[in-house]
Amino acid sequence: MTDFSISKRTLIKTAGAGLVTSVLPTWRRAEAATGSFDLIVVGAGTAGMPAAIFAAERGAKVLVIEKSPVLGGTLDRSGGQMSASRTVFQKRKGIEDSPDAHFADNMRINSWTADPLVTRMFVDNAGESLNWLAANGFEVGEDHPVKGAGHEYFTTARYQWGKDGGKSILATMEPLFRKQMDAKRITLLLNTGAVDLVQDKSGRVVGVTAEDESGKLTDYMGKNVALASGGCASNPRMYQDLHGVSLTSQIAYPYSQGAGFTLGLAAGGYLRGGQNYIGSFGGILADDNYPSTVEGSFEHHPEIRQPWEIFVNARGERFMREDHPSIDYREKALSRQSGQRAWVVADQEMMDKAPTWVPRWGKEKVMGSFGTHPMFTKADTLNALANKAGINPAGLAASIAAYNRSISEGATDAFGKLSRPAKYGKGPFYALRITATQLKSFAGLGIDEQLRVIRADGSPIAGLYAAGEVIGGGVTGGGAYTNGSMVTPAISFGRMIGQKMIKVGA
Ligand SMILES: Cc1cc2nc3c(=O)[nH]c(=O)nc-3n(C[C@H](O)[C@H](O)[C@H](O)COP(=O)(O)OP(=O)(O)OC[C@H]3O[C@@H](n4cnc5c(N)ncnc54)[C@H](O)[C@@H]3O)c2cc1C
Structure with a gap:
């Protein structure tokens, strides 16, 4: 697992100004450099695959x-689920629609917390991506789009x-x-991880050091490198460092270890966007060993189940x-809430009369x-x-008393x-702990309008591009789960890196 606490910046600073710089200590450097590619793509997932396809279709050597041992990553x-306007x-x-309307809706949903420039790029290019998929046989549900x-x-x-x-x-x-x-x-190396970027004296990224299954390091030289290695939502330490919260749940692709974050940082880039973090509601974790498996979800959508219960935090x-x-x-x-957790509390009458908490489980399994x-x-x-549950007893008693009094x-x-079918009456009493869960990183590498990784001062790192979750989910989705704001831009930005509009070799 990547240890984010090891400062690769420190390593790079101490590496001196050789012909090429590296974040790897000298004893870890590859012995030989091999090949010369137009584009090296790190990660064959949602963003990396279209980057490689489009570059190769234009004659680039990729x-x-x-x-991992397979293609596709988080797919x-x-x-x-994807969102786009002007699609087939x-x-x-x-349906009449436009990128302007998509932009306005996207920013409304996340209260303008997404990056407007990158979101503009996302919505402007989304339709073409969907149409490309459709032209290659992709089909959607009969009632779609919704x-x-x-x-x-x-x-x-x-x-x-x-x-x-x-x-x-x-x-x-x-x-x-x-x-x-x-x-x-396209040359594909599976079971091979990028562990370093090779930079020339000017700071331009000119290659990738990769480690194969046997631990052998090889430097692959390339005119351009695209980081498409996903986020860090399977790396608890890094997730906490970047978002300020515990990674409570294991939902993301196991290879989402944040390797691209470390590589981009070491090359001079910076990370931003963790403040946009928001967890998903209602998760029932298997245990307290974070990140935990999510075993189910409390049905909290009032249009499906009106809550009879109140929810309380650890203070009750x-x-x-x-x-x-x-x-x-x-x-x-x-x-x-503290610990990103809360408890659904019910009495016996509620358990008997209200719809079950977890419809997929059914009442019997819940009980x-x-x-x-x-x-x-x-x-x-x-x-x-x-x-027993870990709630402050005095706080819980006061909350129940106030709720009952208000109904009386x-x-x-x-x-x-509004949904208050019953007051709390006789025991036994029941509680279910629900916890916010995570499926993506909100933080990611800063990029410019050409998808180049940038330094904190806004200057681009020559030769280094990024697409997908490595640029952070918050940049296009903001501090909300904005419809299709991850997969759609991942495909579009990967495609754009591969296309000649971002000139290979520029
Ligand atoms: C359960 C779930 C449901 C989701 N549903 C939606 C949805 O409906 N709509 C939506 O917009 N978003 C959704 N998301 C988010 C979205 O799917 C992801 O953000 C997106 O797929 C990430 O694409 P990516 O290309 O950045 O990463 P990935 O698709 O994960 O690809 C990254 C690839 O890089 C590889 N890699 C990692 N480290 C290295 C390394 N050091 N060297 C080489 N390769 C490396 C990985 O193995 C992986 O193959 C969902 C996420 C989850 C987990």
């Missing part, structure tokens, strides 16, 4: 270095995905990639309107989890429940909760 698990999918439904699903909705239907989510995108791109391999324009205090219609509101509220699952607690009294008096709920 090397793709991939740490193996991603929902693959919109056209066949007669306005949204699961998160805040667009005002226009521009959101779609394939029947197998991210895998449908991979199935479309893989034959194009393999065709270029057959034509000897309510902190949100439990039936708020905005998922963005709910996600932000939970993410701000069977009390006493067997660490996130589920049951006790005869509220005081005992609080003590016919007063408006303190948080505006």
Whole structure:
């Protein structure tokens, strides 16, 4: 696992000003340099594959270095939900749309926390990416495009995905990639990780040092290097350093270790965007060994299940309107709580009468989890429940008393909760701990409008590009789960690096 605490900047500073610089200590340098490529792509995933395909289709000699044994990266698990205007999918439904409208919707949903310049590039190029996929056989659901699903909705239907989510995108791109391999324009190295960038005296990136399975290091020389190695949402230490929160859950691709962050930093780049962090709502973790498996999700969408219960934090205090219609509101509220956690609390009547907490599990499994699952607690009294679950007992008692009093008096709920079918009555009492979960990094490398990795002063590092989650999810999605704001720009920006508009060799 990458140890972010090792300062590669320190290493590079002490490396002296040789002909080429490296963040690797001298005993770790490759013995020989090999090949000369127009483009070296680090990572054969969502962004890396189109970068390689488009460059190779234009005659470039491309090397793709991939740490895992397979192509596709996060597409193996991603929902693959994409957003774009002026697509063939919109056209066949007669939907009028524009990049301007997409931009406005995107920025509205994330309250202008995304980077407007990069978002503009994302929306301006999204349609072409979808149309490229469509021209190569990609198909979406019959009712697509839609306005949204699961998160805040667009005002226009521009959101779609394939029947197998991210895998449908991979199935479309893989034959194009393999065709270029057959034509000897793409060389693919699997089970090989980029561990360093080679820079010349001027700071220009001129190659990549890669380590194969046997531990052998090789320097691959190239005119341009594209970092497309994903984010760091499988690296707890780095995630915490960059976002200021624990990585509670293991959802991301296991190879999302943040290697590109370290490589970009060492070459002189900088990281930004961690402040945009927001977790997903309702996760039921397997245990407290972070990052933990997510075993299920509490059904918190009020349009599916109106909450009878209140939610409290570790102090036993309510902190949100439990039936708020905005998922963005709910996600932000939970993410701000100590430990990013809260408890759903119910009495026996609620457990008997309210719809089950986890529809996918069914009532029987939910009830069977009390006493067997660490996130589920049951006790005869509220005081005992609080003590067992780890909630402040006095705070919980006060919150329940205030909630009951407000219903008795016919007063408006303190948080505006409208769904109040019952007061809390007799025990036993029940609690479920829910925790904010993470599937992507929000922080990433700073880039310019040509997708070049930049220094903190805005100057580009010659020869070094980046696309995908390595530039940070917050840059196009902001501090929200903005529809399709990861996969769509990853494909577009990868494509743009590969295209001649960003001239190979420039
Ligand atoms: C469960 C889940 C659902 C999601 N759903 C959506 C969605 O519906 N819509 C959306 O927009 N976003 C979604 N996302 C986010 C989105 O899928 C990702 O942000 C995006 O796919 C990342 O693309 P990437 O190219 O940056 O990284 P990846 O696709 O992960 O590719 C990076 C590649 O680099 C390789 N690599 C890593 N380190 C090295 C190294 N040192 N050397 C060489 N190779 C290396 C990895 O093995 C990997 O193959 C989802 C994410 C998850 C986890």
